[in-house]
Amino acid sequence: MQQPGSIAMTDDLVAAFPHQLASDVRAVLAVMPAARIAPVSPFSVYVGDEAVAIPYRIHQDELPDDVVRDLTGVQQAILHCLYSRHSDGLVRQRHLEQIASSDEPWAVPFVVQLAGEYVLEILESIQHGLSDLPFKGSVQRLTYGDFIARNPGFFARTERRVVSYWSCYYRWKFPVFGTYPGCHLLELLRAAAIDRTGRAWPRHTPLD
Structure with a gap:
Protein backbone atom coordinates (compact mmCIF):
# COMPACT_ATOMS: atom_id res chain seq x y z
CA MET A 1 0.00 0.00 0.00
CA ALA A 100 -0.82 -4.27 -26.43
CA SER A 101 -4.17 -4.83 -28.12
CA SER A 102 -5.89 -1.92 -26.33
CA ASP A 103 -7.40 0.85 -28.44
CA GLU A 104 -7.25 3.35 -25.56
CA PRO A 105 -5.19 6.37 -26.71
CA TRP A 106 -3.60 6.69 -23.25
CA ALA A 107 -2.21 3.13 -23.47
CA VAL A 108 -0.47 3.81 -26.80
CA PRO A 109 2.65 5.63 -25.49
CA PHE A 110 3.36 2.80 -23.07
CA VAL A 111 3.36 0.33 -25.97
CA VAL A 112 5.37 2.51 -28.37
CA GLN A 113 8.00 3.19 -25.70
CA LEU A 114 8.53 -0.56 -25.32
CA ALA A 115 9.02 -0.86 -29.07
CA GLY A 116 12.20 1.14 -28.55
CA GLU A 117 13.66 -1.11 -25.86
CA TYR A 118 16.04 -4.02 -26.15
CA VAL A 119 14.03 -7.17 -25.34
CA LEU A 120 13.22 -9.05 -28.55
CA GLU A 121 10.38 -10.99 -26.92
CA ILE A 122 8.71 -7.67 -26.06
CA LEU A 123 8.84 -6.62 -29.72
CA GLU A 124 7.19 -9.90 -30.65
CA SER A 125 4.49 -9.38 -28.01
CA ILE A 126 3.77 -5.91 -29.40
CA GLN A 127 3.42 -7.24 -32.93
CA HIS A 128 1.06 -9.95 -31.70
CA GLY A 129 -1.07 -7.41 -29.85
CA LEU A 130 -1.19 -4.95 -32.75
CA SER A 131 -2.78 -7.48 -35.09
CA ASP A 132 -5.12 -4.84 -36.59
CA LEU A 133 -2.34 -2.31 -37.27
CA PRO A 134 -1.73 -3.48 -40.88
CA PHE A 135 -5.35 -2.77 -41.85
CA LYS A 136 -6.31 0.68 -43.10
CA GLY A 137 -9.29 2.12 -41.30
CA SER A 138 -8.91 -0.08 -38.22
CA VAL A 139 -9.29 1.64 -34.86
CA GLN A 140 -5.79 0.51 -33.93
CA ARG A 141 -4.23 2.03 -37.04
CA LEU A 142 -6.11 5.31 -36.56
CA THR A 143 -5.20 5.51 -32.87
CA TYR A 144 -1.50 4.81 -33.36
CA GLY A 145 -1.32 7.04 -36.42
CA ASP A 146 -2.80 9.93 -34.43
CA PHE A 147 -0.33 9.40 -31.57
CA ILE A 148 2.70 9.39 -33.87
CA ALA A 149 1.44 12.44 -35.76
CA ARG A 150 1.23 14.34 -32.46
CA ASN A 151 4.63 13.07 -31.23
CA PRO A 152 7.05 13.06 -34.19
CA GLY A 153 10.13 13.63 -32.04
CA PHE A 154 9.24 10.77 -29.72
CA PHE A 155 8.73 8.42 -32.65
CA ALA A 156 12.03 9.51 -34.22
CA ARG A 157 13.84 8.69 -30.96
CA THR A 158 12.06 5.33 -30.87
CA GLU A 159 13.27 4.56 -34.40
CA ARG A 160 16.85 5.39 -33.47
CA ARG A 161 16.66 3.22 -30.36
CA VAL A 162 15.36 0.27 -32.37
CA VAL A 163 18.27 0.60 -34.80
CA SER A 164 20.78 0.99 -31.97
CA TYR A 165 19.59 -2.11 -30.08
CA TRP A 166 19.46 -4.13 -33.30
CA SER A 167 23.03 -3.15 -34.12
CA CYS A 168 24.28 -3.81 -30.59
CA TYR A 169 22.45 -7.02 -29.66
CA TYR A 170 20.80 -8.65 -32.67
CA ARG A 171 22.80 -7.90 -35.78
CA TRP A 172 24.43 -11.34 -35.55
CA LYS A 173 20.98 -12.94 -35.78
CA PHE A 174 19.43 -10.48 -38.28
CA PRO A 175 22.32 -9.22 -40.46
CA VAL A 176 19.92 -7.08 -42.51
CA PHE A 177 17.83 -4.55 -40.57
CA GLY A 178 14.83 -5.24 -42.78
CA THR A 179 14.61 -8.78 -41.38
CA TYR A 180 14.56 -7.61 -37.75
CA PRO A 181 11.11 -7.70 -36.05
CA GLY A 182 11.58 -4.13 -34.85
CA CYS A 183 11.91 -2.95 -38.46
CA HIS A 184 8.58 -4.50 -39.44
CA LEU A 185 6.87 -2.89 -36.45
CA LEU A 186 8.31 0.54 -37.27
CA GLU A 187 7.13 0.25 -40.87
CA LEU A 188 3.58 -0.44 -39.68
CA LEU A 189 3.68 2.51 -37.28
CA ARG A 190 5.08 4.78 -39.98
CA ALA A 191 2.33 3.68 -42.38
CA ALA A 192 -0.26 4.54 -39.71
CA ALA A 193 1.24 8.04 -39.40
CA ILE A 194 1.15 8.47 -43.18
CA ASP A 195 -2.52 7.47 -43.25
CA ARG A 196 -3.30 9.92 -40.44
CA THR A 197 -1.46 12.90 -41.94
CA GLY A 198 -1.74 12.20 -45.66
CA ARG A 199 1.94 12.94 -46.23
CA ALA A 200 5.29 11.17 -46.35
CA TRP A 201 6.79 10.48 -42.95
CA PRO A 202 10.50 10.96 -42.14
CA ARG A 203 12.56 7.80 -41.82
CA HIS A 204 15.32 7.38 -39.22
CA THR A 205 16.18 3.76 -39.99
CA PRO A 206 18.23 1.95 -42.66
CA LEU A 207 16.42 1.36 -45.94
CA ASP A 208 17.11 -2.41 -45.77
Missing part, protein backbone atom coordinates in the same frame (compact mmCIF):
# COMPACT_ATOMS: atom_id res chain seq x y z
CA GLN A 2 1.05 3.61 -0.56
CA GLN A 3 2.51 5.30 2.52
CA PRO A 4 1.71 8.90 3.60
CA GLY A 5 5.19 9.97 2.52
CA SER A 6 4.48 8.80 -1.02
CA ILE A 7 2.23 11.73 -1.98
CA ALA A 8 4.71 13.37 -4.35
CA MET A 9 5.43 10.04 -6.00
CA THR A 10 1.69 9.43 -6.44
CA ASP A 11 1.32 12.81 -8.12
CA ASP A 12 4.17 11.90 -10.48
CA LEU A 13 2.36 8.73 -11.59
CA VAL A 14 -1.04 10.43 -11.90
CA ALA A 15 0.67 12.73 -14.42
CA ALA A 16 1.31 9.71 -16.68
CA PHE A 17 -2.35 9.70 -17.74
CA PRO A 18 -4.88 12.25 -19.01
CA HIS A 19 -6.56 14.35 -16.32
CA GLN A 20 -9.93 12.62 -16.80
CA LEU A 21 -8.40 9.39 -15.43
CA ALA A 22 -6.96 10.93 -12.26
CA SER A 23 -9.45 9.33 -9.86
CA ASP A 24 -8.94 5.89 -11.43
CA VAL A 25 -5.16 6.28 -11.34
CA ARG A 26 -5.30 7.22 -7.67
CA ALA A 27 -7.47 4.17 -6.96
CA VAL A 28 -4.80 1.97 -8.57
CA LEU A 29 -1.95 3.67 -6.73
CA ALA A 30 -3.79 3.24 -3.44
CA VAL A 31 -3.45 -0.55 -3.69
CA MET A 32 0.07 -0.66 -5.14
CA PRO A 33 2.95 -1.36 -2.75
CA ALA A 34 5.16 1.53 -1.76
CA ALA A 35 8.08 1.94 -4.15
CA ARG A 36 11.61 1.17 -3.03
CA ILE A 37 12.91 3.86 -5.40
CA ALA A 38 11.21 6.89 -6.92
CA PRO A 39 10.04 6.68 -10.57
CA VAL A 40 12.93 7.29 -12.96
CA SER A 41 13.30 9.89 -15.73
CA PRO A 42 9.79 10.60 -17.00
CA PHE A 43 9.34 11.22 -20.72
CA SER A 44 6.71 13.62 -22.03
CA VAL A 45 4.30 12.94 -24.89
CA TYR A 46 0.89 14.15 -26.02
CA VAL A 47 -2.21 11.99 -25.69
CA GLY A 48 -4.73 13.88 -27.77
CA ASP A 49 -4.13 17.52 -26.89
CA GLU A 50 -2.95 16.80 -23.35
CA ALA A 51 0.68 16.42 -22.27
CA VAL A 52 1.47 13.49 -19.97
CA ALA A 53 4.72 12.54 -18.24
CA ILE A 54 5.34 8.78 -18.18
CA PRO A 55 8.03 7.27 -15.92
CA TYR A 56 10.88 5.51 -17.64
CA ARG A 57 10.95 2.95 -14.80
CA ILE A 58 8.98 2.12 -11.67
CA HIS A 59 10.06 -0.25 -8.90
CA GLN A 60 6.93 -1.39 -7.04
CA ASP A 61 6.39 -5.09 -6.42
CA GLU A 62 3.51 -6.68 -8.36
CA LEU A 63 0.06 -7.07 -6.83
CA PRO A 64 -1.65 -10.38 -5.97
CA ASP A 65 -4.15 -11.52 -8.61
CA ASP A 66 -7.15 -11.15 -6.30
CA VAL A 67 -6.33 -7.47 -5.70
CA VAL A 68 -6.08 -6.87 -9.46
CA ARG A 69 -9.43 -8.61 -10.05
CA ASP A 70 -11.12 -6.20 -7.63
CA LEU A 71 -10.21 -3.22 -9.84
CA THR A 72 -12.47 -2.01 -12.64
CA GLY A 73 -11.52 -2.76 -16.25
CA VAL A 74 -10.14 0.75 -16.77
CA GLN A 75 -8.19 0.55 -13.52
CA GLN A 76 -6.71 -2.81 -14.50
CA ALA A 77 -5.55 -1.31 -17.81
CA ILE A 78 -3.97 1.62 -15.93
CA LEU A 79 -2.18 -0.82 -13.63
CA HIS A 80 -0.84 -2.81 -16.60
CA CYS A 81 0.36 0.41 -18.24
CA LEU A 82 2.27 1.38 -15.10
CA TYR A 83 3.85 -2.04 -14.64
CA SER A 84 4.90 -2.05 -18.29
CA ARG A 85 7.44 0.54 -17.07
CA HIS A 86 8.83 -1.83 -14.41
CA SER A 87 12.57 -2.25 -13.90
CA ASP A 88 12.29 -6.02 -14.50
CA GLY A 89 11.96 -6.93 -18.19
CA LEU A 90 9.85 -10.01 -17.49
CA VAL A 91 7.39 -7.91 -15.50
CA ARG A 92 7.27 -5.37 -18.32
CA GLN A 93 6.46 -8.09 -20.83
CA ARG A 94 3.71 -9.67 -18.70
CA HIS A 95 1.89 -6.39 -18.31
CA LEU A 96 2.51 -5.24 -21.86
CA GLU A 97 0.69 -8.34 -23.09
CA GLN A 98 -2.42 -7.08 -21.27
CA ILE A 99 -2.44 -3.69 -23.03
